[in-house]
Amino acid sequence: xxxxxxxxxxxxxxxxxxxxxxxxxxxxxxFIGPGVxxxxxxxxxxxxxxxxxxxxxxxxxxxxxxxxxxACGNPHTFNSCGAAIFNFPGGAYLVGNETMNLTANxxxxxxxxxxxxxxxxxxxxxxxxxxxxxPAGFSWGAxxxxxxxxxxxxxxTIDSTDEALGFAEVITGGWADQPxxxxxxxxxxxxxxxxxxxxxxxxxxxxxxxxxxxxxxxxLKSGHGLHANTFAAIGSIATVPLPGTVGxxxxxxxxxxxxxxxxxxxxxxxxxxxxxxxxxx
Numbered sequence: 688x689x690x691x692x693x694x695x696x697x698x699x700x701x702x703x704x705x706x707x708x709x710x711x712x713x714x715x716x717x718f719i720g721p722g723v724x725x726x727x728x729x730x731x732x733x734x735x736x737x738x739x740x741x742x743x744x745x746x747x748x749x750x751x752x753x754x755x756x757x758a759c760g761n762p763h764t765f766n767s768c769g770a771a772i773f774n775f776p777g778g779a780y781l782v783g784n785e786t787m788n789l790t791a792n793x794x795x796x797x798x799x800x801x802x803x804x805x806x807x808x809x810x811x812x813x814x815x816x817x818x819x820x821x822p823a824g825f826s827w828g829a830x831x832x833x834x835x836x837x838x839x840x841x842x843x844t845i846d847s848t849d850e851a852l853g854f855a856e857v858i859t860g861g862w863a864d865q866p867x868x869x870x871x872x873x874x875x876x877x878x879x880x881x882x883x884x885x886x887x888x889x890x891x892x893x894x895x896x897x898x899x900x901x902x903x904x905x906x907l908k909s910g911h912g913l914h915a916n917t918f919a920a921i922g923s924i925a926t927v928p929l930p931g932t933v934g935x936x937x938x939x940x941x942x943x944x945x946x947x948x949x950x951x952x953x954x955x956x957x958x959x960x961x962x963x964x965x966x967x968x
Contacts (some may be wrong), residue, residue: 704875712819715924716851716881720844722754723729723853724877727926729822729868731806731836732779733771735787738918740903743852746795748913750802752880752921754787773810773835773863778819782808783809784832787923789878791840791854797907802840804925808832825867836861836925843906851881851903858927868927876926883922 715726735754742748754771771782784807791802810830813821838856845852856876858864882900900918907913 700946701958713772713779715774715926716849718846718849718851718853718877718879720846720851720853722842723844723855723879723928724875724884726877726879726924727928728774728776729863730774730924730926731771731782731863732774732924733782733785733787733806733922735921735923736919738880738921740913740918742795742913742915747800748795748797748915750789750791750793752787752789752923754785754923768914771806771808772817775819775822775825778821780810780813780815781817782806782810782835783878787878789840789923791843792870793907793913795912796910797913798910799840799843799854802854804836804838804840804854805834806836806861806925807834810835810862830862834861835926836863839924840876842877843907845904846879847904847908849881850904850906851879853880853906854878856925863927871926876928878923878925881922882918884921 713732715728715730715732719725719726733754735752738750738752740748740750771785771787772779773782774780786807789802789804792800792950794800809832810827811817811823812829813827815821815829836858837860838858840854840856842855843853844855854877856870856878858876863869899916900921903913903916903918
């Protein structure tokens, strides 16, 4: 794992602390890959039950990722394996009764063809963040269980260093598809998947023991063929782009991420890394 230099870490910390209560927010990881935007704010961030890569009769493969609080216990407990948050730089909202479904289709050699993503659940009113402070400039009432975001996946990329699979996406609907979040026209959206196992500390670099997931990413990158597999404890982060009027902070953070990567290696914080997740099968 790359380590961010002390100087860049200090600058980033000062910028983040300038945001109200940002110490209680969840800082997005610095995943990076050609053709797909790095994670940004706002975003839906969650831990999912698992993923399965299956081979179809024509030789192609389908990656299915499913997360549901019904399989994880209390839907209102952030530490449950299916929990999700609606995340801003200074605060986050627990998604109640969260369900996430992703389907991505690949050729037999690992070329991405198509895919889709949907997250459903409920949200408290904007004045009642679960963590941190309510974000300035945004307002909504309590939202009952509904489709929060749907998107079509249009391209993929791989961050081999951080063992993450990224997709470019185009939002197609859901409660979060509104101008106060996406702007007019909408900005760049992305979805990232990564391994999240019990005891994994992303900062220490001890994130390479999910051999099945890492082998899958290596196969995708090589283009020499895929093998069916099942993966436990897959995390996801889907970016809903900020409108231009409130995107300056995001731009500043992105610039710092780029600077950090140029000074390689880089470190990022993973707030979900301490969750108790099932071991990979």
